[in-house]
Amino acid sequence: MGPPPALRPPLPGSVSCDVAIVGAGFTGLWTAYYLSSLDPSLRVVVLESAYAGFGASGRNGGWCSALLPSSLPSLAQRHGRAAAISFQRSMNETVDEVGRVCLAEGISCDFHKGGTVSVARSPAQLSRAASTVSSYASFGFDEVALLSSAAASARLGATSVLGGVFTPHCAAIQPASLVRGLASVVAARGVALYEGTPVTSLRPGAAVTPFGTVRAPVVVRATEGYTAELPGHRRAVAPIYSLMVATAPLPASAWEEIGLADRETFTDFRHLIIYGQRTADGRLAFGGRGAPYHFGSSISPSFDQSPGVFAALRQTLGSLFPVLGPLPEISHAWGGPLGVTRDWTASVGLDRATGLAWAGGYVGDGVGTSNLAGRTLADLILEMPSELVSLPWVGHRSRPWEPEPLRWLGINAALRATASADATEARTGRASRRADLIHRLVGG
Template identity: 65%
Template sequence: MDNVARRPALPGDRDVDVAIVGAGFTGLWTAYYLATTAPGLRIAVLEAEYAGFGASGRNGGWCSALFPKPVSALARRYGRGPAVALYQALRDTVDEVGRVAAAEQIDCHYAKGGTVVLARSAAQLDRARAEVAEAEEYGLPLSLLSAAEARARCGACGVLGGTYTPDCAAIHPARLVRGLAGAVERRGVTVHEGTRVLAARPGAVVTATGTVRADVVVRATEGYTPGLPGLRRALAPVYSLMIATEPLPAAFWDRVGLSRRETFSDHRHLIIYGQRTADDRLAFGGRGAPYHFGSRVRPSYDREPAVFAALRATLADLFGDELPVSHAWGGPLGVPRDWMPSVGLRDGLGWAGGYVGDGVATSNLAGRTLADLILGVDSERVRLPWVGHRSRRWEPEPLRWVGVNAGLRLAGASDAEEARTGRSSRLARLLTPLFS
């Protein structure tokens, strides 16, 4: 997307009703629903680079009902009803994204094939069974697959079983976010690219080329949030990296399947994720890149040769082939200290984010929720348990650097332990206090 045509920067001071910082999914969905519901509203979106420059344009293309906090954890804190309501709202959101894409004629390669998560060891199969039992307890659709059923969906090596949920669509994220930027412009929203925000506070957004005065300011900056004044410890920018293969031949797909473009993963601790693209590539990513001291975000951090090599090796291990890779990239996502995304509006300042990599659909729900909050609409969305949530701040450095990187290393070591012993990792128990 480096060659996209850039929209003009903010030319000077201006007054609007709503100023939105960030032209990723969160900011653009918020603008879309505001402009759709209240067409006369003056809305400006301010973006340092271009629409979709961050995680919105670089992610793995899972438009899913995933949420970083398990439904059981939400139920313990907020009650069963609110927890299930949030998960149901996310399930509905997967379809809402598809509806808008079709209505706005955004060719984002939307294909709702669901997600298959493979179990390739006894320990992973135990986790799969536990996840299905929890989903059944709360009435959520997650099926336990036999080895044959799992291989029929995703023909990887060494599959013992897995899980399947219908609540995910594979998409091309850059196509969706750029199409969404065009859709909001058609509704009268102004998108200023190349406009770096220096400060965002109630009533005003300060940039290098002017100040935007607004009744409501919305911060939609996800992994770039720590770069704003006073927010260094609000979110930790953690990098996720991806590779994509060349288009693969029909013989490969006859063996591997993914015929409905199911997204896929497995039940290891260090997250991996993949999809079959509309042009028959494998787009595949995972965690493992280091967190950088002081929550620094740099273009050079998008490329970690060791992580790219590990992703290639993992693909070969999954599918038994050394596959030809044509693209490699990465970028930061936003992680709150308690892994709890949030959305809210207080004293004229709105926010949403902290999706921990599950933001494609979640950002749509956040955008609709912010629109309701800004317009004073008393909907079921504004009563969901993530609304108004405030995560505690991350620890100061160097504790933050030590803790986040220790967690990444522990996840990888836990997988290695399970591969070596064939049993559930004892090390993995140490992950819970780091990410809760």
């Protein structure tokens, strides 16, 4: 994590435009990018409370993946098999679209499409790996491959690898470089990007700030994990914290044991998610869930630091990669909130009656998904017929989270139960029924 960039000027006063976008993360900036591409005459204003990429867009794990929060069987059950397949294909293509834009616009963000290796390190995890591949194959995605122990270990030299899964549909990136590069591109195109400008309320036709009101026939909410800070949206999206650590650049001898020769992103099949990548400068960046949800959907810079979670991440790294030692040396540690809807389903939409548009609820898979959201929002706003506006997440409305204290009790109980399920599986080698119940409750 480098120093924050110098702030662009704040909103100078009340203005009118064609499209007002609240939030200068990936969702807001991709939307501005494609709107300016499709209609350069549009007056687009982007409002950001801090600086472009301050939130999850600038401090995530660097996976530009085709992952969706909802599984293909779940999508097929709700929307039909053809819609589920179309959605997944669109996400697969999105990874390449991000790479295309980076090349075309000269955005240097260490983009490299090496795929993802997901290892199985217990019999229960191996069973889930086989089920994952079988599920993808049943929808025609045969490129998602089941790996033997030897093949998985050749990609990721972790301990106790029994097998794994490889998908080519993921690129490793440096997220802060991507979001800041994208901000510079849209600003150069004439998009008005105002930083240090918090939005205090949204209503049809207007985004209100302390410096003035931006009026527009279309107002886009692109606030993801920070949505709960907007009046009237406290229960729309729960901010769940994910934390990360990074090593100093590792020597070649260490990488010979760890692998990731093609800069594959990596994870395993435990329930409480972990994720990592080999950075372009030779660091091991590694993150995971486990930090508590804070009462009332509270967000604070102090929540970005959790010594207990950082210690657990170091221990997990040491157990995965003994070459690093039992407690690997860490050069950086950080975190932040991501957005989770009640049904764990991302959505994008435009209410034409009010002019209010939105996108989000990516559940931690927003680097790629936000690009698809930006393209879809641009087509919706400009009323352009496309396959994107017919995808099953368009217009979806998640039900609100429960009021407090039920929200705090439920989310933290689920986090503890998920961690307990992993501990039980590690001890017994058998799949956890508790985890299956949690999975069904969140609609995966």
